[in-house]
Amino acid sequence: MPGRLSDRRLSRRELLRVGALGTAGLTLPQLLASQAARAADSVNGPAAKADACIILFLNGGPSHLDMWDMKPSGPIEIRGEFNPIASSLEGVQVCEHLPLLAQQMHHTTLIRSMNHSVNNSHAAAVYAALTGHDRGEQGGVAKPDDHPCPGAVLAKLRPTPHGSLPYISLPYKTKEGAAGPLQPGFLAGFMGATYDPFWVLDDPNQPNFHVRNLALPDGLAMDRMNDRRSLLSSLDHGLDLDSNQTLASMNDFQRQAFDLLTSNNAQQAFKLSEEPDSVRDRYGRNIYGQSVLLARRLIEANTRVVTMSWAPHANATWDTHGQNFNKLKNELLPQFDAACSSLIADLAERGMLQRTLVAVLGDFGRTPKINNNAGRDHWNSCYSIMLAGGGIKPGFVLGASDRSGAVPTHSPVSPGDIVATMYRLLGIDHQHLIYDTLNRPHTVVPEARLVPEIMA
The missing domain is CATH 3.40.720.10 (Alkaline Phosphatase, subunit A)
Structure with a gap:
């Protein structure tokens, strides 16, 4: 059990590292948060x-x-x-x-x-x-x-x-x-x-040429990315959305970060x-x-x-x-x-x-x-x-x-x-x-x- 707990903590740290790849700019979760405009800023232009x-x-x-x-x-x-x-x-x-x-x-x-x-x-x-x-x-x-x-x-x-x-x-x-x-x-x-x-x-x-902010961390293969995706989903279990909206939103942005890192459309560009x-x-x-x-x-x-x-x-x-x-x-x-x-x-x-x-x-x-x-x-x-x-x-x-x-x-x-x-x-x-x-x-x-x- 202690070993599994240690593995879980390591995975979570690596997960957060995936969400903070933007050393030359924004982290991916921060960037993706830009797509969640507040209702007060919605526009019918x-x-x-x-x-x-x-x-x-x-x-x-x-x-x-x-x-x-x-x-x-x-x-x-x-x-x-x-x-x-x-x-x-x-x-x-x-x-x-x-x-x-x-x-x-x-x-x-x-x-x-x-x-x-x-x-x-x-x-x-x-x-x-x-x-x-x-x-x-x-x-x-x-x-x-x-x-x-x-x-x-x-x-x-x-x-x-x-x-x-x-x-x-x-x-x-x-x-x-x-x-x-x-x-x-x-x-x-x-x-x-x-x-x-x-x-x-x-x-x-x-x-x-490659874009460092969109590259997977060294040593993190695609199959391990899928493991991280499963871990991210598990973080939602038991989450009180009324009292943890910020965490819930960050989880969503982390999930979008995964999507972007593995998106064929984004990578191909x-x-x-x-x-x-x-x-x-x-x-x-x-x-x-x-x-x-x-x-x-x-x-x-x-x-x-x-x-x-x-x-x-x-x-x-x-x-x-x-x-x-x-x-x-x-x-x-x-x-x-x-x-x-x-x-x-x-x-x-x-x-x-x-x-x-x-x-x-x-x-x-x-x-x-x-x-x-x-x-x-x-x-x-x-x-x-x-x-x-x-x-x-x-x-x-x-x-x-x-x-x-x-x-x-x-x-x-x-x-x-x-x-x-x-x-x-x-x-x-x-x-x-x-x-x-x-x-x-x-x-x-x-x-x-x-x-x-x-x-x-």
């Missing part, structure tokens, strides 16, 4: 035109003047080194280094009149872009009272089926500078860590090796191209929101204060062109684009005038974003900038307006009340307006 969302966040501030809103007739110190080319959207030109994406522009809406109040702090601009809350130049670390991002809000208000991950962020926890803290805008904030993303921080371009080499090559054999391909596979496996941050830290990629044209031409634009064009084309070919919202966002744009380091600096007064699918009007351009790309000449749009419109397309009223961990109500995006012009 507008009819959803999109069921899923992929956010490609060009972290650092992509140059609108060298991508989407070129000024070929302007002076050399503004127009830069690149030439525009025609796109599949009649009358709309894009950069010559985006030839593949140029052929997909008929699926998209370009907005060339974005602006907000943040010009210095990447962190504050990222926070505004991803949450819709512009708090000025307040940067710093992510805080518990931050407003939540779309992935967190959708995880709560439009939970996914069991055996799927509601909100995933990859491939980095982007920092505010190489040695800086995590940028705000990717987390659940006042909603609580339960709704934070499931982080995928391994490089999907590596041949040995991460098996990029099953994609044809031609497809992987088309997206680009680099961490970003393969992350975008993984995002498509995760949406196919019922994930609601995937956010892909294109930088390990704010200054690493799109923050082109120096050598802007060399970096764009030789690295950033070819990688982005391959990945984004392949994503849109694949979603359209598979009949998924209509119900999948793709948002290509950034923290701000770059200065009209080229600096002495052949770079462009931060510019918040006017920049561009691109949206596609999921109820977005195809083949449309909203807004315009002046002859130097410095300020909008009409139809100015804020990040809050875009995030509010994204919520509407995803079936959430941006004025809906959500509750923090102290049960206090908050409006999802209070200071924003919908942008009906871009909705199909």
